[in-house]
Amino acid sequence: MKQTAIILILQLLMTVSVSAQGHRKFSPEKFDADMEQYVTREASLTPQEAEKFFPLFREMHQKQRAVYRKIRHATKNMPADDKACAATLKECDKLNIELREIEQTYHQKMMKDISAQKVYKSIMAEAKFHRQMMKGWQSHYGNFGWPHAKSGQHWGKPR
Secondary structure, eight states: OHHHHHHHHHHHHHHHHHHHHHOOOOOHHHHHHHHHHHHHHHTTOOHHHHHHHHHHHHHHHHHHHHHHHHHHHHTSSOOSSHHHHHHHHHHHHHHHHHHHHHHHHHHHHHHHHSOHHHHHHHHHHHHHHHHHHHHHHHHHHTTTTSTTOOTTSBTTBOO
16 A cells, blocks of 8 residues: 555656756747747748738737637536527627627738738748647646646546
């Protein structure tokens, strides 16, 4: 019994130690700067084009984040009955249409300053950047958000 307890304590200490060594705090500013640099390079934006593109890009994302917050708020709790579920679904559908309309509006604005081809490349580059970042986080944090979680574990907790 004592040996089992000692082994469990040692495993816990080693796990905490390994987790602490590899953990870096997320910096939104660094993430945004890295993304902008990546998009600029992948879409071949000139400094002048990037200067026109990224303020609109950031403004679009700011408006989209506000809508995403509304979606999260609407879906935070499970509605009590079928009627409430239908109302929540209707609200989420309306908000998703609003997201697409924001994108459409800003894509039109962006194409006034730079070519449609470069706007398209920028959008694709942003999506690729996010996929690559998610793969990096997944390899570090596993499939469920905990460091070194194996894919068969529920929310990173050992079974």
